[in-house]
Structure formats: structure tokens, C-alpha cells
Amino acid sequence: MKKRVIIHFYYLFLSVVLAVPTFAQPSLGIYFSYDNTRYSGDIPSGFKYEFKGGYSIGVSSEFKIAEDVYLCLRPAYGSNGSNVSTRIDTLFVDEDLNPIDSLFIFDINTRAVNLPILFKVMVNKSFYAIAGAYTSYVLTADANVAGFSKEVLPQMSRFQVQSAFGFGFKLPIKRSLVNIELTYVQSLNTVTKTRAIEEREAPRLRNQGLTASLHFLIPTTKPRP
Numbered sequence: 495m496k497k498r499v500i501i502h503f504y505y506l507f508l509s510v511v512l513a514v515p516t517f518a519q520p521s522l523g524i525y526f527s528y529d530n531t532r533y534s535g536d537i538p539s540g541f542k543y544e545f546k547g548g549y550s551i552g553v554s555s556e557f558k559i560a561e562d563v564y565l566c567l568r569p570a571y572g573s574n575g576s577n578v579s580t581r582i583d584t585l586f587v588d589e590d591l592n593p594i595d596s597l598f599i600f601d602i603n604t605r606a607v608n609l610p611i612l613f614k615v616m617v618n619k620s621f622y623a624i625a626g627a628y629t630s631y632v633l634t635a636d637a638n639v640a641g642f643s644k645e646v647l648p649q650m651s652r653f654q655v656q657s658a659f660g661f662g663f664k665l666p667i668k669r670s671l672v673n674i675e676l677t678y679v680q681s682l683n684t685v686t687k688t689r690a691i692e693e694r695e696a697p698r699l700r701n702q703g704l705t706a707s708l709h710f711l712i713p714t715t716k717p718r719p
Contacts, residue, residue, distance in 0.1 A: 520555060520556065520557045520558075520713075520714050521555065521556045521671060521711040521712060521713045521714065522553070522554070522555050522711065522712060522714055523553075523554045523555075523670075523671075523709060523710045523711035523712055524551070524552070524553060524554060524709075524710055525550075525551070525552060525553075525554040525568065525570075525673075525707055525708060525709040525710070526549070526550070526551050526707065526708055527549065527550045527551075527570075527572075527705050527706060527707035527708070528547065528548075528549060528705070528706050528707075529547070529548040529549060529550060529572065529574045529703060529704075529705045530545050530546070530547055530548075530703050530704050530705075530706075531545065531546060531548060531574045531575065531576060531679075531701055531702065531703030531704075532544055532545045532546060532576040532577070532701075532702065532703060533575075533576040533578075533602070533685070533699045533700065533701060533702075534699070534700050534701075534702055535684070535697060535698045535699040535700050536697035536698045536699065537697065538697065541578055541579070542578070542579045543576050543577070543578060544576070544577040544578070544579055545576075545577065545703065546574065546575050546576050546577045546601055546603075548572060548573045548574030548575065548603075549572060549573060549574075550570045550571065550572030550573075550574075550608060550705075550707075551570060551571060551572070552568055552569050552570025552571060552572075552608070553568065553569050553570070554566070554568050554673075554709045554710070554711060555567045555568070556614065556711060562615060562616040563613065563614070563615055563616075564613070564614040564615075564616075565611075565612075565613060565614075566610070566611070566612040566613070566614055566624070566626070567609070567610070567611060568608075568609070568610040568612070569607070569608070569609050570607070570608045570609075570610070571605070571606075571607055571608070572605070572606060572608055573603060573604065573605045573606075574603075574604060574701075574703070575601060575602045575603040575604050575635075576601065576602055576701070577600070577601045578600055578601065578602065600637060600638060600639040601637070601638050602635065602636070602637050602638075602646065603635070603636050603638065604632050604634065604635045604636075604650065604685075605632070605633045605634045605635075606630040606631055606632045606633055606654070607630070607631050607633065608628055608629070608630045609628070609629045609630075610626065610627070610628045610629075610658065611626050611627055611629070612624050612625065612626030612627075612658065613625060613626055614662070616664075619664075620663055620664055620665075621661065621662070621663055621664075622661065622662050622663075622664065623659075623660075623661050624658075624659065624660055624661065624662055624675065624677065625657075625658065625659040625660075626657075626658055626659075627655060627656065627657055627658065627682075628654075628655065628656040628657075628658055628679060629653070629654075629655055630653070630654045630655075630656070631652055631653055631654075632647065632650055632651070632652050632653075632654065634647060635647040635649075635650045646696075648687075649686055649687060649696040650685060650686060650687065650696075651683060651684060651685055651686065651687050653683075654681060654683060654685055654701070655681070655682045655683055656679045656680060656681050656682060656701065657679070657680050657682055658677050658678065658679045658680075658705075659677065659678060660675055660676050660677030660678055660705075661675070661676060662674060662675035662676070663675075669712065669713060670710065670711060670712045671709075671710075671711040671712075671713075672708070672709065672710060672711075673707075673708070673709035673711065674706075674707075674708055674709075675705075675706070675707045675709070676704065676705070676706050677704070677705045677706075677707070678702075678703075678704055678705075679701070679702065679703055679704075679705060680700070680701075680702045681700035681701040681702065683700075684698050684699060684700055685699050685700060685701050686698060686699045
């Protein structure tokens with residue numbers, strides 16, 4: 495099942511690429527991003543959602559579709575999630591067996607294949623704005639508590655959609671391009687299943703965070719004069 499979904503994601507990516515006219519002057523390359531995300535939404539009393547680091551690595555492609563406007567397709571594999579903290583006064587005791595107020599942190603980690611579809615608009619020769627949507631299919635989801643891991647994938651939505659907007663800086667190096675971007679992402683659907691929410695198996699959650707990415711691109715055709 496997972497392999498079929500991954501194949502369908504990349505088939506969709508290739509279909510869009512082949513549908514773009516040849517005059518679009520595509521650029522292709524790779525990218526790496528550091529994702530700092532956390533959950534928001536319903537939260538049990540005494541708990542707090544905190545940011546958790548993650549990553550994505552994938553193919554970066556750009557197609558010029560108008561003057562100073564580019565379509566960006568970026569299929570990738572990534573891992574992110576959220577830390578969850580609470581103060582518990584019964585886990586530890588001192589020498590006199592008095593409870594010690596302790597900060598207890600566990601994390602929820604998801605791994606997914608992603609297909610961001612974004613539009614880049616050049617503000618000038620170096621700076622640009624970028625906006626669009628991320629579509630993700632979750633492969634695994636685990637809660638890691640005190641060294642133990644528990645699968646929580648049955649409570650998670652497998653398909654997730656996020657809005658994204660941000661800005662970037664373009665640095666030409668000979669025939670290649672280096673793009674540096676900072677993007678804010680926000681879930682458009684809940685990351686937990688509706689059934690799990692209704693049956694009180696999971697709280698209603700959304701994902702949000704910042705993504706810093708580095709892209710290495712090479713034009714596949716010479717610009718037309």
C-alpha cells in the first residue's frame with residue numbers, strides 16, 4: 495500500500511512536469527529543509543504542545559510560466575511532528591518520599607511523502623515571495639514516551655494538506671542557482687482522524703511551523719534570447 499502511494503505521488507509529479515510547455519525553461523535540482531513544527535488545537539489540561547525539529551529532502555523543480563512567475567514542484571520525503579510536555583508530581587520522589595514536581599516531555603513523530611506545489615513571484619533580481627500548498631501522505635506515526643515507542647498511525651489522517659507562504663533569496667552561481675527560503679506552514683485539515691476525535695481516541699489537532707530550506711538548481715535549457 496505504501497509503495498503504491500509513493501509511486502502515485504511521483505507519477506503525479508512527472509505528469510505535471512511533462513504537461514508544462516517546453517518554453518517554460520525548467521530548472522531541476524535537490525533541496526534540504528529543516529522543519530520546526532508543533533501541534534495546535536484541543537489540548538488536555540496541564541499539557542502543552544512545543545516545537546520539534548524535523549527535516550525534508552527531495553527534488554526541487556521550477557518552471558517559468560510568466561514574467562517573474564515560476565511554478566515550483568518539490569516531491570520529498572520528510573519527518574516532523576510535535577513535542578508534548580506536562581508537569582507530573584508523582585513520577586519521582588526525594589529521600590523522604592515526597593513527590594517532586596517534574597517536567598515530563600514526550601514526542602509524536604510522523605514520516606511522510608510530500609508534494610509541495612508553490613508559486614514563486616520575483617520581487618527583484620534577488621528576492622521573491624512564495625505561496626502555495628503542501629500535500630502529504632503519512633507513512634508512519636509514533637509516540638515516543640520514556641524510551642518506549644507506540645504506533646499512533648490509526649488515529650492520524652493519512653492525507654494532509656497545508657497552506658504555505660514565505661520569502662526567499664536567489665543566488666546565481668555560474669549556470670546554477672542557490673535558493674534560500676523561509677516558509678510558514680499551517681494545516682488546512684486536522685492531522686487526527688474525525689473518527690478518532692469523535693470517539694475521544696485523539697484530540698483535534700492541526701500542524702503549524704516554520705521551514706528553512708536550501709535549494710540547488712541547474713537550468714535544463716539555455717534561456718531564450
